[in-house]
Amino acid sequence: MKRETLKRWLAVSMAGAMALTTLAGCSSQGNSSSTAKSEGSSTDSSNKPDTWIADRTITVQAYVDDIGNTLPDDINNTETMKKITELTGIKLDVRYTPGDSDSKVMASQFASGTIPDVIVSYLDDSTRKEFPLLYKAAKDGMFADVSDYMKNSKVYSKYYEDGYLPQDTHDNIVFRKNLDGVYMWQMNIDEIDRSLEYNAEEEYVGGMYIQSAIADALGIDPRTINTQDDFYNLLVKIKEGGFKDDNGNDVYPLGPKYWGGSADPLKFITAGYHWGVSDNYNLDTDGKVKHIAETDYAYDQINFVRKLLNEGLMNPEFFTMDSTRAEEVSRNHSSAIMADVHNYEEIVYGSDDWVPLGPLNDIQGDNKEVVHGKSHRGCMAISANAENPEEIFKFFDWLSTKEGQIIAQYGAEGVSYDMVDGYPRLKDEVVKKLNDGDTDYLINTVGSGLGGSGNYFFEFVLTNKNNIDNFGEPRPGASAGESAFARSVTIARDYPVEKKLVPGLDATAYLSADELADVKMQMELLDWKETFIQACFAKSDDEVKSIIESFRAQLKAAGVERFENHVKKVYDENPESVTFYK
Template identity: 25%
Template sequence: MKRKKKTALGLLAAAALLVVTACGSSNNAPSNEGGAEATGTEPFTFKVFSGDVNNEWDHMESDIGKYIKEKTGVTVEQEFPVGGNDGEQISVMIASDEYPDAIMAKGNVTKLVDAGALIDLAPLIDKYGPNLKKVYGEYYNRLQYSKDDPAIYVLPHAGVGQTYFESGGGFQIQHQALEAAGYPEMKTVQDYENAIKSFIEKNPTTEDGQKRIGLSLNGGEWQFLISVTNPAFYATGAPDNGEMYVDPNTYETIMHYQRPEEQEYFRWLNHMNDIGLLDPESFVQKYDQYKAKIATGRVVGLIDQQWDYAQAENTLKSEGKFDQTYARFPITLNESYQDHSFQGTGYLGGYGISITKDAKNPERIIQFLDYLASDEGQVLVNWGIEGVHYDMVDGKRVMKPEVQKLKATDGNTFKKTTGIGNYFLSARYGDGVKDPSGNYYTTVFKDQIVAEYSDADKKTLEAYGATTYRDLWPADDAFPERPYGALWTMSLETASEENVIFQKAQDIAKKRIPEAILADPSEFDAIWDTFQKELVEAGVDKVNKAYTQKVKERIELWSAK
């Protein structure tokens, strides 16, 4: 144990977002060709392709990684997308009909299902997955692929029984800008704009002479959806449904860019560009360039998700520049809207891990995933090892001070050296769920969140009468639960006419939306009208009808007893 204590801060890297919705042909039965026995702890290695790049993956060389290998005999080898494009690599796999043992395919599951690449996990779960069934509980039927194909192709990564104690999205602004403005009201885009503008006017350059950037968007790569288009949902009072808007009363869907409300949101971004507050490189910069700008402290405002900019913000924390890190707010177009980020979905299937038809020993893989879903496994992947990362104090798990400090000040190093949060590969309980001892399975609960805040965070939150950033958003019961979950977990058939149209519409949006934002304000409406016309001419109505049908089928499937 002494050795482990010495290496407690030399652990593994965050493999956390290894989540992918994987699905496959229901006639693919599990095989054990060339594999070891399904039981036991004999050394066994399986390969996983993860759709999300994890720069902090530790190759199971951390204390937690070594513990897992010793406990299960299993070594996980992860492969990540070259250049960050998971879709291209998955297409190559499909073309060659060769796959790794497991895959986390994100939005490419339907392609894999159509190719017959994934096996039905239900028989394996029935035989080897008691903990998996326990975690999913009453939502187990939601893992079924569709009404016509009830096979289980994906073990979703989303936490079951999730309570949202924290918010990682919204509109971000540096603490120093808020303090300089006297912590003004932050509810609308006008409030947000005023605070950025005021700070830039008084502080046009950083201490080292770099020109400050008012607002930068991560719109040069796939995060265009996260940083540019998804915020149009939230700013105009709608929940995230991928690229579609679902009428809450009729469940009719349209491509969300077709909403007049969103035109006004993008008009505001056009205005921000016109007055020189929008980073002109927002739609051409690479992800590394975006993070590098943030890490300098020169970007006053972001519209993003914290997981997307966290690495850069952690650099600022490691340098003690906490006033240049970000507060988060539920900003809307005007006060007639409420941010629907936390509108309930019930438990969502979708992104997670799948086993492919080429897996050498799917039984052993399921056993491994079942261990991670056990009470012991859940505590391990969230808290680490007792005596190394946390202690039991009066019956409560308490993170060790040195581990807590590292987590609060240098999240990048924390994930790579502790491995905590790096093994979310299987079913898991959500925040707010307690284990048999009465402790939370995860480290995301109010007291722990507050313990990780910097003094700058606490000062800002106090000014706005809040304890956590989540307190600034509407309450959990502010909106009715969506009976279909979320449309972004649904995909069109790969070879369908509707999917071809959908992809074309995406290309149109990625061209026209930046063009409209960067145009002279006098040209905005004409460009937007052209955009809408091109969507209709591309046949977007067929996409709208196809998704409307999927939403209604999902409601029927999930409501079935």
């Protein structure tokens, strides 16, 4: 999330108190957008380009805060959208409604029974909390069946090719057997699976980062910190080193993740005890599927965190700090180590202050990054009440053609980019704006996705992506002489990460089986992360044991054994169907 655009949206976020059932909210069409409606499609195609679709406005409701935080003031007045309208006739009204969470806004608006032409949502896979809402809407007839359009499309027809889609995307989302058509689909599918390749120019190197000055003062190479003991000993040395932050206060050896307090970074911090590799589940030595709470690994992980907290090696607000303060303590160097950030955040690429730490070894004793194959992200659906839904689908299909993707990512030729040796290349002034972090210009004037640095809507709704072959660079501007992300690439080169393929879905994807509906309902009431945090702050070992035993009893009462037996059966039939490794 860009800080400049976040400030621009502070006033807008106050609208979160409004009744969520309204579709009114932030919109990309200027002041008159709240009453914008789809215009009738034009039947006169004379003197129109071959790419022409219809003279109409498509209204999109986005349940994606990254889209809401980067919406242009008037999307149709950006250079990118002007070019798109010239070629297709289509204008857009992209809306975003702030609220407690995007999924809560979605639930409220779905409950009202009406949605605009198109909805787009977060959906990494079928285990995300948005999926039950989308699935129910599909079953309730809120979405249009696009299977006929998809089969005859230029790009999305690839979804029917064997092996093109990741298994979860194919089986659980796009082509569900208990739906009689295609009612929702994921985007951001890679044309070619490069998940095991390591290309420094496009790698996001996440996880823990340590202050360079502290690493130098201690004389350590952060890449050599690979075990839990290594990590603990480093934290002790930092505390004993008397290091100060920008305000002269003692640093905390380990601080929260850059984006705010959370239990999520524990996958980096307690990697050696992170037994629940498949969304808290894994295969035990006896071959049975178990939740981490049912194993001693839970105690190992909790006890390690308790030791860090009790010895003052970990910020006591590690799990709870709000995003504003977390960014502040990071920028003030109040944490010697940030629990999680990546090389494409300005705090990292904007100076030499931070370098990656580790990564730590996992339960297998290696520190390779686990990948699952092709990427897949986001979800789209067309309203069953939309006028001429085939035009809407045709537009998003065209947007994912090579021609559409170049415009969506780079903008208008001759304005923000030129073609050089067959590839789009950003103009020098646009590269400078990227370097300067001028998001207002990038969003409101150019209006293209720019690989996530501009209007995120156009980054989010593309599919069949192959930037290397189509653009000759992993993201717009990456090949420029003075890339905005030069240090991001340098970090990726200096701190390479090995990868290992572990195919399959997280175990919880199989909770969506119809025969487990009652178990799923009960399991969704349980919160392991909250229980884990509670145990970390327990006053005694006996209290820790009581908390864990209580959660184990809740799991059993919810029917976890039925679920685990079902997952084991799925795994036995096809070991590559579940993300397990011993």
